[in-house]
Amino acid sequence: MKIDAPARQALLAGAFLSAFTLAAAAQQPAPAAPAPAPAAAPALPPGSPLIGRPDGAAAAKLAPVAPPPIAAAADKLPVAKLKLPPGFNIEVYAAGMANARSLREGDKGTVFVGSRLVDKVYAVVNKDGKRQVKVLASGLYRPNGLAFKDGTLYIAELSKISKIEKVEDVLDNPPKPTVIYDDLPKDEAHGWKFIGIGPDNKLYVPVGQPGNSVLHDDAHGQIRRMNLDGSGAEVVVRGMRNTVGFDWNPENKQMYFTDNGRDWVSETVPEDELNRVSKDGENFGAPYCLQGNILDPEFGWGKSCADYTAPIGLLGAHTAALGMRFYTGKMFPAAYKNAIFIARHGSWNKSQKLGGDVVVAKLNRDGTVKSIEPFITGFLNDNTYSGRPVDVLPMKDGSLLVSDDWNGAVYRVTYGKPKVAEGK
């Protein structure tokens, strides 16, 4: 069967996904009206997490999807269903890590794995050609975020950041993490964190909006930057709703971040965003302006999207674009150099689910988005997830790891003839 490239992309994605540019994003879509409140019920207070949420049996398919609590066995993982562009291979890297989320690689090749719904940080230890999963820390509260620098692992729980120094030397008997920063709100909604260390050697810590769409105080809706000891915290990004992934462009050192759009405006808008930070204190619009060109139906009155920085790419409505990394490895073809891999966890409150895949954003020389294409698909079949990607991690050897919190597993993507074992 011969199909043209766009059709193939659409097939791969299981739904449409195409390149977005600023010009495309600037077209104002039809305004989305909030769903009317049911006649019998009194109006909800402004900012209620329930505004726009439909009621009744028809809405039941829009309820949150919870992953199974128990990690899938390695031989039950959906690898055979997964599709990648020609020449790429995918295999199981490690399994049995309930709710595996954020990924970081240590200097000595240990892969650290955070979690959100359980209390653990895992370490996948590579020793003598064998991989072994250890629990590095437990009893933590939603330890989603990880960062690694100069031998130290940084762990972000819901409302505190801690560290374990020389972590790869103490994997068999790790100490309790030492807290470096805890001046953080304790909200459950969007409280879990992705963290990263920038080329400026500072730690970046997001604080999401404390709910779906809320007028919040000055401590939320932002990304903070601080020294690696937790001192000197300052706000560098505002108008951020909930980012669960960011990285720095290796070319121009600018920070790029994914941001999840609000719920209950409509099934088709707003889309999740890929943003680029070009100056300190930049405001990206939430909760007033959505996806760069829609004024929020509740909070947008009297505001203008022109006052906020628009996204450089749109990532699909409700797709939950989470972890993202620039690819600087040498294993993949040249077209992937400095491209951004983005894990889309997949929608829940959308009749036809969208996402549940990994896409690749290729950039123009000026750092804007040239194209966004599917990279790994096949987790979403018949509107049902058999896995949900959370984070991506280019490894030093040029391969790419992908975490899946539905199955508690990490996969490894390579390019070229599959090797039986790494020859080192």
Add this chain to the structure above:
Amino acid sequence: MLLALSFIAASPLSAATLAERAAPCLGCHGEKGTSEMENTPSLGAQQPAYALIQLFMFREKLRIFDPMNEMAKDFTDDDLRIFSDYLATLPKPAPLADAGDPTRMASARTLTQQFRCDSCHNADFSGRDNIPRIANQREDYLAKTLREYKDNSRHGYDATMADVMQPITEAQIVELAYFLARVR
């Protein structure tokens, strides 16, 4: 005694040994799916995916209640599945004999629509998948649980209930628990 228990835990479970193993659970949670113990939930016909998550959370000490943490601490993954499937086979909890004051029932039903309880828990509050059955749950347990989600002293598996409870007042919690315990 400990040896014997661990032997039972490790052996394939027949229906008889499952009923034996479940006896201590039902001592508190009610033999016929309806709890008669204060602040202790009825578990009859509970959604197995929800029960599995809760048993897992007790085992992993993600949800803290000492007697349940103790009960679940040595459970294997299979034990968790077997017990959650077993609870679903018990009869669903019986509604309170008292059908409730019609005015309170009607206004509380409006609250359940306003707060979209029915959009996840179903119109008859029977739940599905990871979303629990709340119809005819004990009134005291319902009110306690809603309060605990609101102040986040009970950690949900995810943040959904903590989020949706934020605008709900104490007076509304009382009415919601009154209604759900009696809904027919």
